Amino acid sequence: MSYAMLKRFSCAIALAAASSLVSAAPLVSGFDVGDEGWLVDSSQGTQGVTDFVWNAAGGNPGGHLSARDIGDQGGWWFLSPLTWGGDWSAYLGGTIRFDVFSIAGQSEVMNPPVEAVVLVLEDGGRLRAGFGAGAVLDQWISVEVPLVAESFNLTNSSYASFDEALGHVVRLVIPGDFVYRQNDITRLDNVQVRAVPAPGTLPLLVAALLGCVAIRAPRRQCRSRRLR
Secondary structure, three states, X not given: OOHHHHHHHHHHHHHHHHHOOOOOOOEEEOOOOOOOOOEEEEOOHHHOEEEEEEEOOOOOOOOEEEEEEOOOOOOEEEXXXXXXXXXXXXXXXXXEEEEEEEEOOOOOOXXXXXXXXXXXXXXXXXXXXXXXXXXXXXXXXXXXXXXXXXXXXXXXXXXXXXXXXXXXXEEEEEEOOOOOOOOXXXXXXXXXXXXXXXXXXXXXXXHHHHHHHHXXXXXXXXXXXXXX
């Protein structure tokens, strides 16, 4: 193997090693160009929610989704596309984040807590997150749920632990019904599932790139001398 080939091979190995530490790609829906495959559902099926639509403006900012509750009981939800399903193990310790805007004919939000997101699992079980805070009416608020065992309850599942269940996610469910027995309207924007960046990833990537530049630089200098 020539010296030039050895240098190129070493550069490729350095970049491969660095890229192996990069965190899983985030799942992101900003709704700026469409509904991106999201759906709505309710405890009463199509009888519980209506006017589901993608809006090109009025989000936080840009486009967003919205739907209206028409049921007198139960609840309704936004459903992520099935393409979001799979092994979420790489997101352990990361976050689920989204923005919601709730509009209703009363001043008090009653049901449910805004953080009560659900991960539907392959075995039919659920990872349910729940905290004390509720939604705030008539303004955008940002919600962030840590993807850690302490944030979720594992229910009706054959998986033994939160970590195991996270490897078998079907879809993400975000609540849309925040006011009991009201025809409330909820808007959704900026849904993101992100992993924790691997420690030392950025310095390693920078070092690998600089190393490759240093390897190639002498060749460019030699060519410039020959051109003179």
